[in-house]
Amino acid sequence: MRTGKGGPGGRSSTGRGGCRQAGLESCRESRLDANRGGLTVGELLGTLESRLELQLAPGAADLDRPIVSREIQKPGLVLTGLFDYYQPERVQVFGQSEVRFLAHAGESAAAVVAEYCRRPPPLLVVTRGLAPPEALAAIARQSGTALVASPLATADVIAVLLHHLNARLAPRVTVHGDLLEIHGLGVLVLGESGIGKSECALELVARGHRLVADDVVEIRTQGDRLVGTPTELSRHRLEVRGLGIVDVRHMFGVAAVRESVAIEQVVELVRLEEGGRFDRLGESAQAWEVLGRSRPMFRIPVAPGRNTATLVELAARRELLQRLGINAARELREDVARRIAREDAGGDSP
Known part of the structure; x- marks a missing residue:
């Protein structure tokens, strides 16, 4: 991000550059070192600098200020003095109407500056390449709030911000397991340590399926979806007992x-024990719940001689067929019911 020319009130250039306050490298270091469950202003700016062509206004901006809300706010009525509508935890986005209003607000702008300094937001964003009005520059100077400008349209800036904030600040958990894409279906493989999850994943990758995460899976919500990702250290890597760490991307290719x-x-995956009870027909799956969402779960017994990878692949194929209305267990039950009905009616068996 480049600093605006001529101070906060001057019109900024729209070229791409670096993060002025602590340097672009500081923003990138913040992005790498910050807790993955949180987000700071510097991390956000370092991530979106090029995409939004951001420019940081002069002044001592607090790039370590946390961003805790996934929502943004266009102030609108707040600028007229209706401060009950002000949401200070949100990133504030100023489009053409807000900038023009503040530029001609006169003395009433002092109340806006005072309120924003009393409860400073994490970040002020001006869109459409507009010069930040003096009121916003005053808020930035007095409260240490980062003030950035983008030449992009307001709707485009908001869309990018919301996508990134939702991806980073959505509720998330970490689970022990392996995550793969099998025939286009995201399948999470769970089981106790040493039961063979990684070996199963390796066999599935060798068959042409795709690895997402091994051993540790980070799960976050995205609307009604549960999205799984690897940790930074385990990305593309898989641990196989006796062989060590395998780089799947280099060994099997980027696909x-x-x-x-x-x-x-x-x-x-569960150990097959004598007397253990497992579903024989598979008419109904158990429910696995996390972050308020539920997904169908199947318990597959593991024992010597059983091909675990084939069974996991079969479970994925079965799910895809059921989505097409093909359910072997239901069809068997219906066939049995029809045969019993014919026998009760005294009819001949087929």
């Missing part, structure tokens, strides 16, 4: 990995 996938089915 063998994915950065993320929506989780649509869960398979739990």
